[in-house]
Amino acid sequence: MIGTPNNGRLRLAFSLVNGSQDLGPDSTPVSHAGSECGAIEFTREDVEALVSEKMKSKNKFNYKERCENMMEYIKRLRLCIRWFQELEGEYAFEQEKLRSALELTERRCYEMEMALKNKDEEMNLIILELRNSLASLQEQLVKVESEKKAAMDSLVKEKEARDSIERSKASLSEELDKVRAELDSANQRIASINDMYKLLQEYNSSLQIYNSKLQTDVTAAHETIKRGEKERLAAVENLHNLRGEHKSLQDQLTSSIASQDGVMKQKDALLNEVACLRMELHQIKDDRDQYQQQAQSLAVEASKYKELVTNSSGLEEKCLSQGNQIQILHDQLAVAERKLQMSDTFALEKRKEFEGQKEIIEELHKCLEDAEFKLIEGEKLRKKLHNTILELKGNIRVFCRVRPQLADDSSSNHGKVFSYPTVMEYLDRSIDMTHNGQKHSFIFDKVFMPDVSQEEVFVEISQLVQSALDGYKVCIFAYGQTGSGKTYTMMGKPGQPDEKGLIPRSLEQIFQTIQALQHQGWRYEMQVSMLEIYNETIRDLLSTNRDSSRFENGVTGKQYMIKHDANGNTQVSDLTIVDVQSSREVSFLLDRAAQSRSVGRTQMNEQSSRSHFVFTMRITGVNEVQVDVLP
Numbered sequence: 001m002i003g004t005p006n007n008g009r010l011r012l013a014f015s016l017v018n019g020s021q022d023l024g025p026d027s028t029p030v031s032h033a034g035s036e037c038g039a040i041e042f043t044r045e046d047v048e049a050l051v052s053e054k055m056k057s058k059n060k061f062n063y064k065e066r067c068e069n070m071m072e073y074i075k076r077l078r079l080c081i082r083w084f085q086e087l088e089g090e091y092a093f094e095q096e097k098l099r100s101a102l103e104l105t106e107r108r109c110y111e112m113e114m115a116l117k118n119k120d121e122e123m124n125l126i127i128l129e130l131r132n133s134l135a136s137l138q139e140q141l142v143k144v145e146s147e148k149k150a151a152m153d154s155l156v157k158e159k160e161a162r163d164s165i166e167r168s169k170a171s172l173s174e175e176l177d178k179v180r181a182e183l184d185s186a187n188q189r190i191a192s193i194n195d196m197y198k199l200l201q202e203y204n205s206s207l208q209i210y211n212s213k214l215q216t217d218v219t220a221a222h223e224t225i226k227r228g229e230k231e232r233l234a235a236v237e238n239l240h241n242l243r244g245e246h247k248s249l250q251d252q253l254t255s256s257i258a259s260q261d262g263v264m265k266q267k268d269a270l271l272n273e274v275a276c277l278r279m280e281l282h283q284i285k286d287d288r289d290q291y292q293q294q295a296q297s298l299a300v301e302a303s304k305y306k307e308l309v310t311n312s313s314g315l316e317e318k319c320l321s322q323g324n325q326i327q328i329l330h331d332q333l334a335v336a337e338r339k340l341q342m343s344d345t346f347a348l349e350k351r352k353e354f355e356g357q358k359e360i361i362e363e364l365h366k367c368l369e370d371a372e373f374k375l376i377e378g379e380k381l382r383k384k385l386h387n388t389i390l391e392l393k394g395n396i397r398v399f400c401r402v403r404p405q406l407a408d409d410s411s412s413n414h415g416k417v418f419s420y421p422t423v424m425e426y427l428d429r430s431i432d433m434t435h436n437g438q439k440h441s442f443i444f445d446k447v448f449m450p451d452v453s454q455e456e457v458f459v460e461i462s463q464l465v466q467s468a469l470d471g472y473k474v475c476i477f478a479y480g481q482t483g484s485g486k487t488y489t490m491m492g493k494p495g496q497p498d499e500k501g502l503i504p505r506s507l508e509q510i511f512q513t514i515q516a517l518q519h520q521g522w523r524y525e526m527q528v529s530m531l532e533i534y535n536e537t538i539r540d541l542l543s544t545n546r547d548s549s550r551f552e553n554g555v556t557g558k559q560y561m562i563k564h565d566a567n568g569n570t571q572v573s574d575l576t577i578v579d580v581q582s583s584r585e586v587s588f589l590l591d592r593a594a595q596s597r598s599v600g601r602t603q604m605n606e607q608s609s610r611s612h613f614v615f616t617m618r619i620t621g622v623n624e625v626q627v628d629v630l631p
């Protein structure tokens, strides 16, 4: 396109004006409203094509057509010329505008030059200043350069340090990753611990409530136990008295039965005597009657003869003596009758006494039964309270026994110092060990100090043995490093009765209890199933009690039954006392402590070494206890 837009007017391309590229004579002229050429634009090619256009005509001599074509051509030329003229006008206007703009620009340019000059001067001044400052800066630069050099040196050093730091950072970041992983796991653990802590807190609070309840129960139980104990003591005393009374009454009864027998015999003799006397009396009466008749007849005869024979003294004497005899016989009869009456009343009294004694004996039997019932009830209460106390003390308890220093210990102690805190809360429960300047504190259910005797240790254990005797499952075992005193605690020193260990003492307690409870109707069935009873004290104990407990050495799995419970109830309890020889057994024993059943016995036999001593006790029925002793 040539030219610029004219005052916003758009010009159309000449080819469009022509209707197509070729401007043939048939092409119709475009009408333009407003101006001759309207908004038509001409390109150079258009103008050249228009100028060099030749008139074409089919008929050379058709002038009219040629004239019309010429007119058309002239019209287009005019249009083109007018466009040129308009364009020229526009150019002139544009030129004028440009000139004024040029002037304005020249003026501005001048002003700019002036300003530039001023600026140049200013710049010169600034340059001067800058040069001055450059000089000073150069000086400074030199300084800075030296400083930079020093800084570079330090930078190199720093870089090295940084490298080392980077390396340590890398290792630290590795560690950090590890720590993060650990932290994550620790966080998880903390979360789980927190959960557990919450649970434990809940459990703790419920336990505290339960504990306070139990404590009130315990105080009540203590009071009841005291009362029960008092009652039991009173009952035992009463029973003792009753037994004494019963015995004396039984003695009395036997003596009175014996005396009754005597009296009966006496009575029989007396009755015989009475019968004899009666017969005699009868005889005497008959005699008397006869004599009386004789006397009467004699009296008649005498009166007859009195008249006839005066003073026949012989007959009178005879009569007198017969009268005397009759009197004597009367007296004898009265005595015999009195004796008979007396023996009857004596027999009646004896019978009454016998009946009274029979009633007393029945009453005493009832009292005895009551006392025995109370005793059994008291025993049950004692068992329950004992078990409650043991449960309150803790079902699983860990005691620590500190062995005294031995002669050959001094070299191996390496400055270990033991101390026992005296704080009330931890009294007899805690031990502090200082080793190489570091203090370690341990808390147990009880700490036995080195000077504690075997008997004092057994006092704690005896409650558990009692619990086993009461039908609960108990497992006691010693665990510790070599030479720490396990065997000493469990077995004791051979040949030194005062230093007997827990196992012989437990056995003694069991045998004593068996003896003591025999009169209460308790029957204990014991069984020893030991492959080898290697401890002298235990062997002696077992053989001494062989009769009462039917212990047999070397017998496994044998059982004796004395009495069956009417209901067929079977209660099984275990008492396991072990001197542990390897840590492998601890898990087994813990398992056993948890289950405390005699199921794992065979395994124990197979695995255990000679020094193991497992003591199991089985309570069968209400009043039966069976004890197994295993190696």
Ligand SMILES: Nc1ncnc2c1ncn2[C@@H]1O[C@H](COP(=O)(O)OP(=O)(O)OP(=O)(O)O)[C@@H](O)[C@H]1O
Binding pocket: 402, 403, 404, 406, 450, 480, 481, 482, 483, 484, 485, 486, 487, 488, 489, 493
């Ligand atoms: N409380 C104690 N009082 C006196 N002497 C003790 C005491 N405890 C242990 N001993 C003695 O210490 C020594 C080692 O004890 P013991 O044999 O009982 O240890 P242990 O733990 O059974 O060892 P191991 O595991 O080797 O069988 C023994 O001579 C024992 O007499």
